[in-house]
Amino acid sequence: MVPGAWPLLGHLHLFDTVNPTHVTFGAMADVYGPVFMAKLGSIKVMIINSKEVAKEIYTVHDKLLERPELTASKLLGYNDSFLTFSPYGLYWREIRKIAVSELFSTSGVDMHMVSRAREADLAFRALYVTWEKRGKPKEGVLVDMKQEFIDLTANISLMMVAGKRYFGENPNCEVKEARRCGKLIREFLDYFALFLLSDVAPVLGFLDWKTKRGMKRTAKGLDKVAEGWIEEHKNKRSDHGRSENDYLDILIKILGQDKIPGLSDTHTKIKALCLNLVLAGSETAIVVLVWAVSLLLNNPHVLRKAQEELDSKIGKERVVEELDIKDLVYLQAIVKETFRLYPPVPLVAYRAVVEDFDIAFCKCHVPAGTQLMVSAWKIHRDPNVWSNPEQFEPERFLTSNRELDVGGQSYKFLPFGLGRRSCPAIPLGMRMVHYLLARFLHSFDLARPSSQDVDMTESNGLVNHKATPLEVNIIPRLHKSLYEVDHIGTDN
Numbered sequence: 001m002v003p004g005a006w007p008l009l010g011h012l013h014l015f016d017t018v019n020p021t022h023v024t025f026g027a028m029a030d031v032y033g034p035v036f037m038a039k040l041g042s043i044k045v046m047i048i049n050s051k052e053v054a055k056e057i058y059t060v061h062d063k064l065l066e067r068p069e070l071t072a073s074k075l076l077g078y079n080d081s082f083l084t085f086s087p088y089g090l091y092w093r094e095i096r097k098i099a100v101s102e103l104f105s106t107s108g109v110d111m112h113m114v115s116r117a118r119e120a121d122l123a124f125r126a127l128y129v130t131w132e133k134r135g136k137p138k139e140g141v142l143v144d145m146k147q148e149f150i151d152l153t154a155n156i157s158l159m160m161v162a163g164k165r166y167f168g169e170n171p172n173c174e175v176k177e178a179r180r181c182g183k184l185i186r187e188f189l190d191y192f193a194l195f196l197l198s199d200v201a202p203v204l205g206f207l208d209w210k211t212k213r214g215m216k217r218t219a220k221g222l223d224k225v226a227e228g229w230i231e232e233h234k235n236k237r238s239d240h241g242r243s244e245n246d247y248l249d250i251l252i253k254i255l256g257q258d259k260i261p262g263l264s265d266t267h268t269k270i271k272a273l274c275l276n277l278v279l280a281g282s283e284t285a286i287v288v289l290v291w292a293v294s295l296l297l298n299n300p301h302v303l304r305k306a307q308e309e310l311d312s313k314i315g316k317e318r319v320v321e322e323l324d325i326k327d328l329v330y331l332q333a334i335v336k337e338t339f340r341l342y343p344p345v346p347l348v349a350y351r352a353v354v355e356d357f358d359i360a361f362c363k364c365h366v367p368a369g370t371q372l373m374v375s376a377w378k379i380h381r382d383p384n385v386w387s388n389p390e391q392f393e394p395e396r397f398l399t400s401n402r403e404l405d406v407g408g409q410s411y412k413f414l415p416f417g418l419g420r421r422s423c424p425a426i427p428l429g430m431r432m433v434h435y436l437l438a439r440f441l442h443s444f445d446l447a448r449p450s451s452q453d454v455d456m457t458e459s460n461g462l463v464n465h466k467a468t469p470l471e472v473n474i475i476p477r478l479h480k481s482l483y484e485v486d487h488i489g490t491d492n
């Protein structure tokens with residue numbers, strides 16, 4: 001246990017609103033070593049900052065670890081019914097199986113290729129129109145790309161889950177409904193980004209009363225939205241000839257008939273899973289896109305190489321398609337390097353220890369009741385493992401670390417986590433971030449609004465958002481006709 005714990009608060013006094021939790025833990029690792037135990041309120045937390053210990057945790061002790069209880073998961077996740085937060089057991093196993101085989105398989109990912117393309121068309125056309133309306137300035141037009149990516153990824157996730165788009169121009173429902181639902185979805189995403197005292201120091205949980213009240217209100221509103229989606233889908237199912245292909249259709253088909261033995265209240269579970277997938281699908285992709293563009297703006301030589309690759313592989317006569325990703329080797333290295341420096345979930349393997357165990361590598365005892373976190377953020381910046389760990393060098397993934405893959409069994413690179421609770425949606429996540437980044441860089445030249453570097457301050461929360469907006473001057477770099485929305489049919 002690191003020294004300096006206060007009564008009641010433990011080491012909470014070391015945390016502030018300026019430095020995110022993973023950064024504070026990182027600084028503590030520099031003092032107390034790669035594995036240390038701290039106390040947050042009444043809870044003992046073990047932080048793992050070493051790839052060797054991470055390996056042991058994932059390969060030997062994974063079975064003794066559970067998801068910890070989180071207030072947001074209780075209040076907004078139908079009492080831990082999200083796949084992401086549900087405890088091990090029949091429900092988690094069955095749903096994970098469905099997710100891997102039906103939703104995130106190659107054919108599941110391909111199924112929504114057209115709707116992702118259409119969302120990108122709409123978003124980038126809107127940016128083009130903004131530039132045009134401001135008189136096509138040579139120096140570009142200033143936009144907040146963080147907000148643009150938030151709207152774009154939320155629309156893509158909503159389309160895949162429920163066939164809805166609420167953000168930006170042309171929502172596919174009444175404008176009033178789009179505003180109401182969009183506001184609820186935004187609140188929902190924001191609440192999940194918060195670190196609550198109730199989760200780390202239950203004794204101080206009463207201080208969260210206002211947030212908890214807000215969460216309950218949002219949960220109630222979202223429940224109505226999800227009910228509406230289900231109703232709409234059930235009615236449409238009887239429409240002759242409608243292709244059933246969004247996640248909600250698939251979940252209604254598989255779960256709606258109560259065919260899975262032992263699974264109860266499937267109606268609620270379907271609502272929970274839909275909201276879970278909207279959350280998981282948009283939050284992570286936003287983070288990767290925002291950090292990747294920020295890093296590129298601060299490293300213009302890398303940005304130039306990425307655009308040269310796009311021009312040589314795609315040309316300027318058409319837009320990028322998802323099928324092009326395999327040829328964009330340098331872009332793939334940029335994405336990996338972004339994952340390394342800014343892993344979307346900086347503290348992966350957030351777990352509660354259910355039974356005592358010993359970690360052989362560091363000869364330490366871990367008592368039941370401890371919470372455990374593996375710091376992907378710190379391992380990804382370990383100077384014993386990575387050369388120039390603080391530098392943005394995509395080339396490392398084309399040379400010394402060429403073989404390193406996100407889904408592989410490398411304990412030094414774990415942006416999607418590892419073990420049985422690792423991300424089941426790697427194929428979808430990878431497809432989305434590569435495609436959207438490639439489309440954006442191919443469609444626009446980018447410049448910082450001033451000579452200052454982009455602010456790289458990180459924020460607190462389960463997901464590692466950039467704390468400030470991402471202001472960029474964008475200038476279209478393709479012919480006007482390539483910003484038209486091509487009505488290329490529907491997904492099938």
Ligand code: HEM
Nearest residue numbers: 083084280281284344345349415416417421422423425429
């Ligand atoms: C770049 C994108 C993504 C990254 C970096 C990412 C990363 C992660 C990480 C680190 C975990 C937790 C692993 C752990 O606890 O050890 C996770 C879990 C999960 N992710 Fe992702 N994710 C991404 C995209 C997605 C998408 C697009 C979806 C679905 C639409 C998704 C759905 C899930 C689910 C359902 C879980 C929980 C799995 C379980 O508990 O069994 N993720 N993800």
